[in-house]
Amino acid sequence: MAASCMFRSSFLSPNPHLHQQSPAPKSNGAFFFTPIKATSSTDDAVSKSPQLHKHRRHADENIREEARRDISSHNFSARYVPFNAGPNSSEWYSLDEIIYRSRSGGLLDVQHDMDALKKFDGQYWRSLFDSRVGKTTWPYGSGVWSKKEWVLPEIDSDDIVSAFEGNSNLFWAERYGKQFLGMNDLWVKHCGISHTGSFKDLGMTVLVSQVNRLRKMHKPVVGVGCASTGDTSAALSAYCASAGIPSIVFLPANKISMAQLVQPIANGAFVLSIDTDFDGCMQLIREVTAELPIYLANSLNSLRLEGQKTAAIEILQQFEWEVPDWVIVPGGNLGNIYAFYKGFQMCKELGLVDRIPRLVCAQAANANPLYLHYKSGWKDFKPVKANTTFASAIQIGDPVSIDRAVYALKKSNGIVEEATEEELMDAMAQADSTGMFICPHTGVALTALSKLRNTGVIGPTDRTVVVSTAHGLKFTQSKVDYHSKEIKNMECRFANPPVQVKAEFGSVMDVLKKYLLSKNSKF
Numbered sequence: 413m414a415a416s417c418m419f420r421s422s423f424l425s426p427n428p429h430l431h432q433q434s435p436a437p438k439s440n441g442a443f444f445f446t447p448i449k450a451t452s453s454t455d456d457a458v459s460k461s462p463q464l465h466k467h468r469r470h471a472d473e474n475i476r477e478e479a480r481r482d483i484s485s486h487n488f489s490a491r492y493v494p495f496n497a498g499p500n501s502s503e504w505y506s507l508d509e510i511i512y513r514s515r516s517g518g519l520l521d522v523q524h525d526m527d528a529l530k531k532f533d534g535q536y537w538r539s540l541f542d543s544r545v546g547k548t549t550w551p552y553g554s555g556v557w558s559k560k561e562w563v564l565p566e567i568d569s570d571d572i573v574s575a576f577e578g579n580s581n582l583f584w585a586e587r588y589g590k591q592f593l594g595m596n597d598l599w600v601k602h603c604g605i606s607h608t609g610s611f612k613d614l615g616m617t618v619l620v621s622q623v624n625r626l627r628k629m630h631k632p633v634v635g636v637g638c639a640s641t642g643d644t645s646a647a648l649s650a651y652c653a654s655a656g657i658p659s660i661v662f663l664p665a666n667k668i669s670m671a672q673l674v675q676p677i678a679n680g681a682f683v684l685s686i687d688t689d690f691d692g693c694m695q696l697i698r699e700v701t702a703e704l705p706i707y708l709a710n711s712l713n714s715l716r717l718e719g720q721k722t723a724a725i726e727i728l729q730q731f732e733w734e735v736p737d738w739v740i741v742p743g744g745n746l747g748n749i750y751a752f753y754k755g756f757q758m759c760k761e762l763g764l765v766d767r768i769p770r771l772v773c774a775q776a777a778n779a780n781p782l783y784l785h786y787k788s789g790w791k792d793f794k795p796v797k798a799n800t801t802f803a804s805a806i807q808i809g810d811p812v813s814i815d816r817a818v819y820a821l822k823k824s825n826g827i828v829e830e831a832t833e834e835e836l837m838d839a840m841a842q843a844d845s846t847g848m849f850i851c852p853h854t855g856v857a858l859t860a861l862s863k864l865r866n867t868g869v870i871g872p873t874d875r876t877v878v879v880s881t882a883h884g885l886k887f888t889q890s891k892v893d894y895h896s897k898e899i900k901n902m903e904c905r906f907a908n909p910p911v912q913v914k915a916e917f918g919s920v921m922d923v924l925k926k927y928l929l930s931k932n933s934k935f
């Protein structure tokens with residue numbers, strides 16, 4: 413009917429040894445913590461809540477200048493080590509080196525000096541992090557940099573490039589949980605309600621800040637580059653633009669949404685639209701960054717995951733340090749599922765909580781290499797050719813972080829699920845009908861939840877968090893297609909197309925009465 417034409421968008425859908433410095437963290441943002449004696453984690457002085465003193469900025473200072481005046485001293489440090497290296501490995505690199513792979517070609521991980529962090533107990537860290545939420549003091553107003561000691565402890569606050577990302581809404585999905593899943597404690601962590609509309613901001617603030625530092629140190633970094641299904645490129649170009657650093661993005665032609673494509677264009681990135689898929693772009697950017705002084709910004713670079721892990725810490729913080737039973741994360745290149753594991757695990761190891769949640773990674777059935785690997789009992793991993801999916805940001809067949817994901821899932825007694833196109837689109841429509849406006853990737857995660865509820869794996873009262881990874885406004889074409897019922901071989905059961913009506917009182921009354929009757933038989 414005419415409704416579908418009216419509804420059609422005019423855009424076509426393309427489709428070291430650890431440095432030893434002086435004691436305890438002193439500055440905490442809008443407040444100063446009274447320095448606390450760094451002795452042992454059992455020391456009473458350490459476990460007491462910190463004393464807070466209001467701090468005022470000079471009238472002629474901006475927040476960055478204020479941070480410059482505030483010289484914190486601490487013992488914390490971090491370095492690169494081979495991912496999952498055994499206790500006998502002696503290989504490590506300074507974070508100021510430009511390196512993405514270990515000597516054997518494996519992944520790297522950022523290793524923190526946990527002994528230094530453990531000099532402060534869980535209560536200390538909880539209070540420190542809680543004291544910084546919602547403030548404007550540089551850089552702690554950011555949900556990422558409010559955990560600076562656990563992220564990039566040695567970076568100078570002055571080098572940080574931040575849009576005060578993080579601190580995203582943890583939404584109680586009351587109606588969706590009750591109506592569609594019979595659940596009463598379902599939450600959606602809206603990581604997509606963010607500066608560039610996805611969780612990538614959390615990692616990119618860290619990576620671009622470190623690049624800013626490297627450039628000030630005169631390291632050979634002329635620009636920063638990534639391959640992208642749309643969200644990494646948006647975050648990279650925004651943070652680089654903010655710092656005046658050139659960004660270069662490799663995008664698979666016609667495979668990302670128009671809203672995503674326009675983001676790096678608007679932010680002045682050098683955009684290459686390449687006739688291949690994401691895996692092809694990823695291969696190319698790896699080759700290019702090995703030859704040119706372009707710093708690699710994909711999550712192969714473990715710096716990114718240090719920022720992304722703060723979403724897990726934030727979830728615990730938002731539940732006042734109570735641990736949810738389940739956290740469900742949509743997976744593509746598979747860095748994020750490990751980042752969540754790492755955030756939860758650090759909180760456990762440092763005594764902020766006593767356990768970690770079970771993790772679920774959700775994939776689109778059209779791009780499901782992790783799911784197939786899981787189903788095979790973690791036998792040898794085989795990349796797949798990823799097919800087109802409405803969850804276009806996870807159309808990835810050869811994920812770079814496969815080893816990290818498997819590790820995270822094994823350590824958290826995790827599960828992998830998949831969603832067909834119809835399942836993910838129906839789930840998205842149902843969630844939207846309860847007041848959300850989610851992206852198709854979140855539809856994948858909700859489908860996983862629904863399957864685990866149906867099989868009784870997740871119980872009706874289990875506290876469950878679904879991670880929403882991008883803003884629905886980046887993926888409106890998929891919603892337009894669905895509600896126009898224009899998708900081949902899809903029933904679009906929950907479509908809600910607009911009704912065409914004549915500009916005439918009688919006609920309007922007729923359709924309204926019919927509608928109201930359908931809602932309430934007593935009318």
Ligand SMILES: Cc1ncc(COP(=O)(O)O)c(C=O)c1O
Nearest residue numbers: 743744745746747748805881882
């Ligand atoms: C919106 C969205 N959701 C989920 C993912 C998956 O994250 P990861 O690649 O870390 O698995 C991505 C990117 O891959 C994404 O852009």
Ligand SMILES: N[C@@H](CCOP(=O)(O)O)C(=O)O
Nearest residue numbers: 640641642643644710711745
């Ligand atoms: N969805 C991602 C894919 C690349 O993931 P990354 O985390 O390795 O950068 C994107 O938006 O590009």
